[in-house]
Amino acid sequence: MKKNWPILVVDDEDVMCESMAAWLREDGYRVDTASNGQKGVESAKATDYAICFIDLKMPGGMDGIETMMEIRRVRPDASVIIITAYATVDTAIQAMKEGAQEYIVKPCNPQEISMLVARILKLKKLQSENAVLRKKLNRQYRHHDIITKNPRMEEILALTQEVASLRSTVLIRGESGTGKELVARAVHYSGNRADKPFIVVSCAALTETLLESELFGYEKGAFTGANGQVKGKFELANGGTIFLDEIGDISAKLQADLLRVLQERRFYRVGGSQEVEVDVRIIAATNKNLAEEAQQGRFREDLYYRLNVIEIRLPPLRERREDIPLLAEHFVHRISLELGKDISGISNAALKLLIAHDWPGNVRELENVIERAIVTCHNGQLEEQDFSWLQKSVIPAQAWDIPDVPLGELERRAIVAALERKHGNVKEASAALGIDRSTLYDKLKRYEISH
Amino acid sequence: MKALYLVAIGNVPDKAWEWIEDAAANWFPLPVRRMPGFPIPEHAFDAKRGQYQSVEFMKLLAQQAPRGAYRVLGITDVDLAIPMLSFLFGQAQFDGQVAVVSLRRLRQEFYGLPPEEAVLRERTVKEVLHEMGHTFGLVHCPDSKCVMSLATHIELVDTKEEQYCARCGLHLVERFTSWNGGV
Numbered sequence: 001m002k003k004n005w006p007i008l009v010v011d012d013e014d015v016m017c018e019s020m021a022a023w024l025r026e027d028g029y030r031v032d033t034a035s036n037g038q039k040g041v042e043s044a045k046a047t048d049y050a051i052c053f054i055d056l057k058m059p060g061g062m063d064g065i066e067t068m069m070e071i072r073r074v075r076p077d078a079s080v081i082i083i084t085a086y087a088t089v090d091t092a093i094q095a096m097k098e099g100a101q102e103y104i105v106k107p108c109n110p111q112e113i114s115m116l117v118a119r120i121l122k123l124k125k126l127q128s129e130n131a132v133l134r135k136k137l138n139r140q141y142r143h144h145d146i147i148t149k150n151p152r153m154e155e156i157l158a159l160t161q162e163v164a165s166l167r168s169t170v171l172i173r174g175e176s177g178t179g180k181e182l183v184a185r186a187v188h189y190s191g192n193r194a195d196k197p198f199i200v201v202s203c204a205a206l207t208e209t210l211l212e213s214e215l216f217g218y219e220k221g222a223f224t225g226a227n228g229q230v231k232g233k234f235e236l237a238n239g240g241t242i243f244l245d246e247i248g249d250i251s252a253k254l255q256a257d258l259l260r261v262l263q264e265r266r267f268y269r270v271g272g273s274q275e276v277e278v279d280v281r282i283i284a285a286t287n288k289n290l291a292e293e294a295q296q297g298r299f300r301e302d303l304y305y306r307l308n309v310i311e312i313r314l315p316p317l318r319e320r321r322e323d324i325p326l327l328a329e330h331f332v333h334r335i336s337l338e339l340g341k342d343i344s345g346i347s348n349a350a351l352k353l354l355i356a357h358d359w360p361g362n363v364r365e366l367e368n369v370i371e372r373a374i375v376t377c378h379n380g381q382l383e384e385q386d387f388s389w390l391q392k393s394v395i396p397a398q399a400w401d402i403p404d405v406p407l408g409e410l411e412r413r414a415i416v417a418a419l420e421r422k423h424g425n426v427k428e429a430s431a432a433l434g435i436d437r438s439t440l441y442d443k444l445k446r447y448e449i450s451h
Numbered sequence: 452m453k454a455l456y457l458v459a460i461g462n463v464p465d466k467a468w469e470w471i472e473d474a475a476a477n478w479f480p481l482p483v484r485r486m487p488g489f490p491i492p493e494h495a496f497d498a499k500r501g502q503y504q505s506v507e508f509m510k511l512l513a514q515q516a517p518r519g520a521y522r523v524l525g526i527t528d529v530d531l532a533i534p535m536l537s538f539l540f541g542q543a544q545f546d547g548q549v550a551v552v553s554l555r556r557l558r559q560e561f562y563g564l565p566p567e568e569a570v571l572r573e574r575t576v577k578e579v580l581h582e583m584g585h586t587f588g589l590v591h592c593p594d595s596k597c598v599m600s601l602a603t604h605i606e607l608v609d610t611k612e613e614q615y616c617a618r619c620g621l622h623l624v625e626r627f628t629s630w631n632g633g634v
Binding site: 083107108 | 506532536537585
């Protein structure tokens, strides 16, 4: 492992270079030496050193600081340790200001140097692991990981590409389970903030006061139990993106606070008196019709317009049924791998069943249904019977378990139920009932149903 | 013929040779020979530090190595250092021919304590095995009990056992058995 972290020692004294190199080699490192700054820079061009030990005083040619600056230009990730003698501590401090990670005064204790090298390499290892994980995340949320052949979804994906590198706020609308967070991640990881944090806050999951301290952080003593300063999600997301899920559920006070962040990009921590400035891109999501909420006075209109700079509306799965086979195959492949089950695919009959289902829980529901089927499946392929319980849930028994009532009452109940399921959305309720909107309005009037 | 040559640089107590020869015979399949000693190379003395530059001792050993010597281990009783480090218990050419061990900081007296021969024996054997291990291509071992673990102060030398761990031992066995012509 240590061989992956080559070390360079630059010193004009041969004995210094060689003895230092020998000592580090005993520890398993690959060590190169250079007898002057110029040679050191040349070596750094050829090898990606993790650590460069550079002697501060090298008479003639480049001195230690010049060598360090040149090496850091070529290898910005290399950690430079400046070696100095007692008399030049001031210069060493100067070296630190110029970007040396550490300086050591020679001769130093073997333990000191051993710990210094171990500490720097531990940090390097974490940094490189972090970079690998970020790359992995990036790959995971690239656009073509959103599976679709639906033209509307393809338009949406093209839009996410276009807006990825802007700082404009994005509002994603869509029913639960349509993939709002996935689209938000796609926007983040396709843009120039990809290597910065992507922070998710589920606004509906927390009470007003909790959400406030979650978003903005708090100062010591802001409330009982606030034992120290804590950064909020906005600060944690600095430079990156904050994803505010279920934004339609936040209180009036938080709406006002959020509006201020959107306008000024600054805020106060709870209990704080100093403003905190952040550079954060906001992506909000909701399953509510915010325009209507704003009209009804339940959501601040000014905040709605601030959020709705770029709107992305995700269609429910039942409006992109052509994606069901693609998504189903994808989930079968992924989940069977995860669960270690050998399932080759889905039979045509089972697929038909899936296509016909209405999927009120959208893609998330489809994923859960397939996982359940894979868990209970004993063949190499998912068959119709593996989804038999799904059919039952489509038409709940109690919905048809109605005592003798006038036909009109049955119709009235069906309309009320459809409106409830569609959260009062007349267009969707009429589509679900198989009648057009004007007919539904007539019936609403006739049955005196208010919605 | 492949052999391990032992050599004194300056005065070294007679007992030390018994300890070192025993340890070498236990671990290395090499004949052990004694060479006539060298006087302390005074040009290696760093008056400012009151120590000797170890690199000069290594150079001396490499220059004076008998023809065909497989390994040369120098033993000294003076305090060794390199420009970068304030002291060394010993030094080796990694995967190379020569190594040197200083007894100075292995002695209890160095730390203001009464001399203890048993302690000196144990520490000497550990340092000899450690530096010789480097000449056979062993790097520092993460197992603090292993004689190849890095000791940056005397307490860490005392933490080690007088033996290689299974992994380092295996490396040595592979090394010895892969020698062309055997030993």
